Amino acid sequence: MSVNSFGHLFRFTTWGESHGPALGATIDGCPPGVPLDPAMIQQWLDKRRPGQNKNTTQRNEPDAVEILSGVYEGRTTGTPIQLMIRNTDQRSKDYGDILNTFRPGHADITYHQKYGLRDPRGGGRSSARETAARVAAGGVAREAITAIAPGVQITGYMVQMGEKKIDRARFDWDQISQNDFWCPDAQAAGEWEEYLTWLRKDDHNSVGAIIEVVARGVPAGIGAPVYAKLDTDLAAAMMSINAVKGVEIGEGMAAAALTGRDNADEIFMGNDGQPVYSSNHAGGILGGISTGQDVVVRFAVKPTSSILSPRKSITMDGQPIEVITKGRHDPCVGIRAVPVGEAMMACVILDHILLDRGQTGGVRGQIG
């Protein structure tokens, strides 16, 4: 049992602190023979990387990944893959004045309470910098999926920032990579940009967001009832990301307001002899097992707790203090949560493809 590990057969352990010498992921269970080089992983780290535009933190980390093991002549060998990312731009002095202060909304106080000591530099282990290791692991998962289950496509995007939602009628897959917000609605992206600029510069504030991640082309029949359901593992995967406060599958919380008649995804036989559905309220999962439809997960991130507006707190001595968190912080962590959510989806999908092979041999019941 390792509390810093995730996954059943494709299992990664992340390690490292925000301002330590390095961080990374130790991956166990990647299938052998998968083509892999650092560039394949780097592309996803670049997507998450800080310092790229004014809407994300100005910390400038190259986030260059090194593969230290598990690959021979460009292919995985089935042995553990160690991915290491050196920290290079740790301005720990930014945090000098909060060594003895608990920042509201941060894990400073709970780490102190649990462990009796903590690495205060940049939040130490509780920093969202940990998610770089997830993105690296997700990069490996994507290559393995390509090798053993080609046709799966995983895409994340933001659907809400603050109270501003996208208009699903304007949804455009091609738009997602065209703006700073991974937003499929160009008009919403424009409004968000304006809003976020004001929030950051004038209001000294931050805001939450909702991210949606979709996996298309997932084979029917993966997922392992009852406590390793595909949706259960996705819920855990997303809730484990920093700042996430809610996770939804398909209709999500809105399912509560529906009736059984409206919520039914009716089933038909498709032209290719595979079942098709009238709708996808279920988010591609029934009884914890994939239906072959799009697997759809959404998660909400809270607004960044580190803001320039003063907030009341206490010191380690129990004295009252007002906290203004300078440092370099994202006004909306939702933006950089997009590649993180994609990475977790990739890891879960791969893991369940492998698990299904181990459980059933990957044989499928026929219909028709």
Place this chain on the structure above:
Amino acid sequence: MSVNSFGHLFRFTTWGESHGPALGATIDGCPPGVPLDPAMIQQWLDKRRPGQNKNTTQRNEPDAVEILSGVYEGRTTGTPIQLMIRNTDQRSKDYGDILNTFRPGHADITYHQKYGLRDPRGGGRSSARETAARVAAGGVAREAITAIAPGVQITGYMVQMGEKKIDRARFDWDQISQNDFWCPDAQAAGEWEEYLTWLRKDDHNSVGAIIEVVARGVPAGIGAPVYAKLDTDLAAAMMSINAVKGVEIGEGMAAAALTGRDNADEIFMGNDGQPVYSSNHAGGILGGISTGQDVVVRFAVKPTSSILSPRKSITMDGQPIEVITKGRHDPCVGIRAVPVGEAMMACVILDHILLDRGQTGGVRGQIG
């Protein structure tokens, strides 16, 4: 790795099908010396039990639990506890006409696709009857919590049925056990009853719901970053329950709409030398570790898929068919999901108290 098990140190495995001879939970990791007899568990099973009123299924199961191991002279011994519940009222004939049919919204089709065969009687393993085993395990967890961390109180209740929400201004803890809906708002309970009667009798329909579970008195400092965070485990726990489509901690999905200033839970020193907070947007968890505030989780259940209104589907032969699910079914599974959510909360809290002892010895960092 067992996909039918849940928990780290307090780990239970559920087994059994809806219409098999029995179902139950194998519990490993219950601390020794905890007073335990069947009646202590039975009270929670009775709370979940079907056939109690017209708002839940009329299947009449006594759900009498037997303790087959792990207890000697009324106290747990630290060895595995086997809890068995005999099935007695299996009317499999109710399901005779759907042996070869995939019911929309059910796992019939995905179990068939994954395993190549399935136990069709009452949904087999995918039936919500599995949750009886969880409730039994939760009963054990409650007694262990009482023994090693007295003061923790776990309470679940419904806060929304269909589109009808409770009014938080009328919230009354004492009301919860006074109506059929575990509803803390007496007026809402009355409206729900009227609505559900109409839905069941006249509309031949079903409806979703939202359940909230609160744990009060949880010690600060439990929860294990990064992949066994308290909120991560709660998300997995709740999402693994049948029909659940969304899980929220504290503000949940609504956190997306908040700004950092509004979302801050400011910290003060309380009179007893422990930190107190101005609010609980976080739901009692920071960085995956408990703050000592109420731990608040919510989850949405979709409307029951088994309804008397016809829905389109296919047979195992791939032929089109209209499905009307007769059987005996809850028009709103949210009602019986309340004790299930409580049980999962109890298991997670106990598990993390034990895990924390194993990780840190339960020593706490001092403040002030």
Place this chain on the structure above:
Amino acid sequence: MSVNSFGHLFRFTTWGESHGPALGATIDGCPPGVPLDPAMIQQWLDKRRPGQNKNTTQRNEPDAVEILSGVYEGRTTGTPIQLMIRNTDQRSKDYGDILNTFRPGHADITYHQKYGLRDPRGGGRSSARETAARVAAGGVAREAITAIAPGVQITGYMVQMGEKKIDRARFDWDQISQNDFWCPDAQAAGEWEEYLTWLRKDDHNSVGAIIEVVARGVPAGIGAPVYAKLDTDLAAAMMSINAVKGVEIGEGMAAAALTGRDNADEIFMGNDGQPVYSSNHAGGILGGISTGQDVVVRFAVKPTSSILSPRKSITMDGQPIEVITKGRHDPCVGIRAVPVGEAMMACVILDHILLDRGQTGGVRGQIG
């Protein structure tokens, strides 16, 4: 993490005490579609069952196994299989005088020290009766192996009782089931019988033994380096059996005395295009992975601690006492350890066949 569970993908949890109402095994991860009925399991329990002849304990348990879940119309469904064996012949009074006494060589004292309390009836959880559950799980594993990897044959036998070893020159597979000792050497079996009768009746003593278990027909390529090697898991499997004090693979402890030249298993190409070896010092495992040769494991059991000869000990109050253990006990537990060792071998082999499918898809590197 469950300390009462064994296996990676084929994972069973045993539960139950010697004199409780029942004991059993909860199996998770059995592949779907395997033909299974109680008689298939019962045959192996009958092999282990006490009370069959004068060389084993006279406790008379029918050890009738019930399948409570996971099987539908005679085939496994991929869901948990609950196997229950009722205890029927618990003469707890036999143990009345040792409720407060720690029997030398037994776990009475360590269970008391660890848990603060213990179930003293027949040794409670520490009784070798727990192995009945393993044998039942092994029975399921054998059927699954037959279904997915036909050709594997697992056979256990005794090779040493006390100081008396078999003569390998007289080894006869057919002889194994012809005597009370699962002994492949008829002459040794006769000598053992004589010796054991004297030991039991006249010497009021007991004796240790060595059991060898061989799996023939195991496919090359299963086993998972580095901490789930096939030999590592076999060592854990056998050492976890009551009274076992040593485990060997292939040459075992004798490998220490060999030189590299003598120990080399030279490799040739066989007529069927598969590698063959000049010898099997390795016991069928290289680097934790099967070679395709016979997998050979041996384990030593200590002499039964429960003997009619007085031995010095203390009571729970710390007072000195002489202990004579009456009860009903095997003078040589090695006899009944044979089917237990076979069961553990079957579980490990199945587990690794499944694990290999999950890790590599079961694809094999070609030679030649």
Place this chain on the structure above:
Amino acid sequence: MSVNSFGHLFRFTTWGESHGPALGATIDGCPPGVPLDPAMIQQWLDKRRPGQNKNTTQRNEPDAVEILSGVYEGRTTGTPIQLMIRNTDQRSKDYGDILNTFRPGHADITYHQKYGLRDPRGGGRSSARETAARVAAGGVAREAITAIAPGVQITGYMVQMGEKKIDRARFDWDQISQNDFWCPDAQAAGEWEEYLTWLRKDDHNSVGAIIEVVARGVPAGIGAPVYAKLDTDLAAAMMSINAVKGVEIGEGMAAAALTGRDNADEIFMGNDGQPVYSSNHAGGILGGISTGQDVVVRFAVKPTSSILSPRKSITMDGQPIEVITKGRHDPCVGIRAVPVGEAMMACVILDHILLDRGQTGGVRGQIG
């Protein structure tokens, strides 16, 4: 589930190949507040390090360990500890002629069969170089034990090389670190040196050995029946080390030849109110739980397979070939297995101390 990880609560994952850029251990579950710096770990790596004398391989690796995470201002924080050791002296050309050859006694052939490809440089992942990571993890475990259970002493030594055993009458703890063989018998050490020199230089051969590891001062009551017994975990720990073919606890395989009367460890009350035993046939473990006596484990390593004498084998094409393994190899791997065995003992003991706290709170049943 990670097949490259070991331990329950103190869990480490090793990664890296013999000739890759680096190797290491990712440790999860080290308690917080433990003083730790690289020198504390380095001392144990130095003990194992190759190239120190003519009796071990001449590969000259400094084996300098870096701590990349989990430590802040000289103390562990409770977060993952990443230990990295750079490979610096990889003479891969030594292996050039065996890229397509399966060396007898090595895992070349089984890795190829399992994974379809392998890293042939120095044996890749199957090289004993992996054990450097274990020794590093063991160094951390030792410091944690010192912090939370002072008084535990772990010592390994060789008791047999080839057919030459130590004389227990000459056993001297102080002698162990005085010779190249970690031998407690000075006279035996002298004989071994002479023998090994001849074997290496003149006979172009290698030889096996037996190592014994003793843990003194282990508290009574640790160990977790039934499948995480202290002896079960020790058996797995030792059998997972390269070249190990047998593991014994206490009397080990010799227990088979004893009678119950002779094997009984009789119990008395000691002067300090703790139980004492007349002997330690059990090796300090009853029913999988420690008695408070010395925990004694022994394991046998086979002779090094890499020898200068020709041995028959096949190529990847299936062609016959004679193999002479030049490279740089230990003529007796037992010598360097001593610190590896110690490290595994340290990890198991720490793990069980933590697990016991999580299971029982570390409370102990009183005697007397």
